[in-house]
Amino acid sequence: MGYDASGVVEATGPEVTLFRPGDHVFYAGVLDRQGANAEFQLVDERITGIKPAALSFEAAASVPLTGLTAWEMLFDRLQLSVNGDADQTLLMLGGAGGVPCMAIQLARTLSRVNIIGTASRQESVRAVRGFGAHYVLDHSCALAPQVASLAGLPPITRIFSTYTTPSAWENMAEIIAPQGRIGLIDDPEPLDLRLIKFKSVSVHWEAMFTRPMHATADMSKQHDILNKLSCMLDSGKLKPPLLAEYGRLNGLC
Amino acid sequence: MGYDASGVVEATGPEVTLFRPGDHVFYAGVLDRQGANAEFQLVDERITGIKPAALSFEAAASVPLTGLTAWEMLFDRLQLSVNGDADQTLLMLGGAGGVPCMAIQLARTLSRVNIIGTASRQESVRAVRGFGAHYVLDHSCALAPQVASLAGLPPITRIFSTYTTPSAWENMAEIIAPQGRIGLIDDPEPLDLRLIKFKSVSVHWEAMFTRPMHATADMSKQHDILNKLSCMLDSGKLKPPLLAEYGRLNGLC
Numbered sequence: 235m236g237y238d239a240s241g242v243v244e245a246t247g248p249e250v251t252l253f254r255p256g257d258h259v260f261y262a263g264v265l266d267r268q269g270a271n272a273e274f275q276l277v278d279e280r281i282t283g284i285k286p287a288a289l290s291f292e293a294a295a296s297v298p299l300t301g302l303t304a305w306e307m308l309f310d311r312l313q314l315s316v317n318g319d320a321d322q323t324l325l326m327l328g329g330a331g332g333v334p335c336m337a338i339q340l341a342r343t344l345s346r347v348n349i350i351g352t353a354s355r356q357e358s359v360r361a362v363r364g365f366g367a368h369y370v371l372d373h374s375c376a377l378a379p380q381v382a383s384l385a386g387l388p389p390i391t392r393i394f395s396t397y398t399t400p401s402a403w404e405n406m407a408e409i410i411a412p413q414g415r416i417g418l419i420d421d422p423e424p425l426d427l428r429l430i431k432f433k434s435v436s437v438h439w440e441a442m443f444t445r446p447m448h449a450t451a452d453m454s455k456q457h458d459i460l461n462k463l464s465c466m467l468d469s470g471k472l473k474p475p476l477l478a479e480y481g482r483l484n485g486l487c
Numbered sequence: 488m489g490y491d492a493s494g495v496v497e498a499t500g501p502e503v504t505l506f507r508p509g510d511h512v513f514y515a516g517v518l519d520r521q522g523a524n525a526e527f528q529l530v531d532e533r534i535t536g537i538k539p540a541a542l543s544f545e546a547a548a549s550v551p552l553t554g555l556t557a558w559e560m561l562f563d564r565l566q567l568s569v570n571g572d573a574d575q576t577l578l579m580l581g582g583a584g585g586v587p588c589m590a591i592q593l594a595r596t597l598s599r600v601n602i603i604g605t606a607s608r609q610e611s612v613r614a615v616r617g618f619g620a621h622y623v624l625d626h627s628c629a630l631a632p633q634v635a636s637l638a639g640l641p642p643i644t645r646i647f648s649t650y651t652t653p654s655a656w657e658n659m660a661e662i663i664a665p666q667g668r669i670g671l672i673d674d675p676e677p678l679d680l681r682l683i684k685f686k687s688v689s690v691h692w693e694a695m696f697t698r699p700m701h702a703t704a705d706m707s708k709q710h711d712i713l714n715k716l717s718c719m720l721d722s723g724k725l726k727p728p729l730l731a732e733y734g735r736l737n738g739l740c
Contacts, residue, residue, distance in 0.1 A: 311689065412701040418684075424677035427690065431671075434697040436564065437680065437690045444687040448665040 237263040239270035240294035258285040262298035264446035283460020286467035301463045304337035307440035312392045320346035328396035330358035332475035342366030377405040398422035490516040492523035493547035511538040515551035517699035536713020539720035554716045557590035564691035573599035576643045581650035583611035585728035595619030630658040651675035
C-alpha cells in the first residue's frame, strides 16, 4: 500500500548481489520511484530486505515503513544502546499507532531502557501495555505530575513524539532530562526551542525516506535493518503492526 | 567579569581533592552562586581548572565561558571527531565573536574537519581567517550559491550558529547535509523545524551552565575541558579571545 510493499523478485540488474529472481522481499521504497500500487516495481537492493517467511505478504507489507522509522529513530537518532540504558527512561508519546507499536516492542526487546507509553482511550492503554511499555500515562492531561508520581523512575533521557502539539511540546520541555534527546516524526507548527535551551537538549528528525532520497553513504543500513526485523518476526520476538486486511485492491475502490 | 573568573584558591572544603590553597584557577561558575564581581567566591571543584600560567589573570578570565561553550558544542553536541572528519565540513555561522574565535581554533587544531567561517565586514573576515577558517563566506548574502561555488567542498555535516535569524535558519536548512547536525547558542524566535525534516537533521543546544546548574553526572567534564584548554594556551596552540583590557573595576563605573 502506498510505498510499503512485499513481493517476489522477477528480475535483477547486472550489479545486484544481494537477491536473485524468486526471492521473497519487502521494502518501503522511495518517493521518486513507482509506488506499491504498481504491478511491477523497480527497487534498489540497498533498501530491500528478505520478507519474513512466517508472515503473509499482506502482513509483511505492514512492517517496512513503521519498522524502519522506529529502528532508525531509536538507534540512529536517539542513540539508544543495544542491551543497555537500564538507568534511563524512554517516553513514547502517542503510543498506540503503527510506529509506536514497533518502537515500543523494539526498545523492550533490544535494550534495557525503561519505557513509558502514552494513551488516552482504554483500548489504546491496553494496546500500549501489550507492546511492552512498563508504564502508560494519559497524554490528554499534563505529563509532569504523572511522571512525578512514578516512584523510582530513572531520568527521561529520550522522548519519541508522534504527535507534537504546542501543549505536548511544553510537556516534553518540562520533563526531558538535561542533555536529553527528543525525536519527532510529525509536522509540528514552528516550535519555541528556547524552552529546552538551558538543558542543552537536542531535537532529532527521523524521516524514513532520507537515506534512499539522498542516496546517503549509509543507505544500505536499511537492508540490514529490514533483515534484522525479518529475523525477529520469524522468531516471534516481534509482532507486525497490521490490524486488519481489506482484501484485494481493485479499480472501483 | 559576570561569572567568568580567574584567581587564587584561598581555602578548600574537606571533600576537595583537586586543588589546594594557593593554586591559580579559572572557571565559568554557575548562575545560582555568587558572580565574579564578588571579592571572594565559592566554586565547585568539578567546574574549575588550573589557570594557564602563560596568561594574565585578566586574559585567563576571558577563556572559560567561550572555551567551554565552543568545546562542549563541537565535541559533545555536534560530535566532531578528534583527529578526524577530513571528509566533512563545519560551518561556523557568525564567525568573529569570542565563542567562534575559540570554536574555529579548536576545530582547526584538534580535528581535520574543513571549516567555513562567516563574516560581513573586512575586519571580521581577517579575524575569522586568523582563527583558522579555511574559507570565509558573507552571511549578509544567501549562503547556498556561495557554498556551491566552493569546488570540491566536502558535505556540510555540521553547522554551529551564533546568530539564528529567520533567514539564517532558511540558509542552514538549505545547505546542511542529510543526517547533519545544527548547533544553537542564541535565542531564536520559534523555528519551522519542518524545513529540515526530510533530511533527518538534528538541532542541538549548547548552554554552558547546563552541567553545573543541573549537577549532571558528567559535571566534572568541565574540569577536564578547562585543564585541556589551559594546556593548549600554555603551549601556544590556542589564543584567548580577550581583545581589550579595561583596567580595574571600581564602584564608580
